[in-house]
Amino acid sequence: MLLITCPVTRTDELVADRRIRSVANHPTHLALSVECPACGSVHVYRTGRRWESRPAAAPARPAAELARA
Ligand SMILES: [Zn+2]
Numbered sequence: 097m098l099l100i101t102c103p104v105t106r107t108d109e110l111v112a113d114r115r116i117r118s119v120a121n122h123p124t125h126l127a128l129s130v131e132c133p134a135c136g137s138v139h140v141y142r143t144g145r146r147w148e149s150r151p152a153a154a155p156a157r158p159a160a161e162l163a164r165a
Pocket residue numbers: 102103104105132133134135136137139
């Protein structure tokens with residue numbers, strides 16, 4: 097599972113792994129193309145090493161909750 101914030105509806109959505117369309121490996125991060133359950137379009141999210149240092153755009157959630165997902 098993956099927690100995303102939809103840029104269209106600005107809601108936090110919990111997304112099943114099967115909705116991940118593709119994963120692209122970059123030197124500094126992974127780029128996930130995710131089919132959004134909120135608006136139906138595909139958004140690209142960065143994850144991986146830089147995830148922890150993302151700007152405040154990331155939803156405020158306890159770290160333990162993210163690790164469980
Ligand atoms: Zn969306």
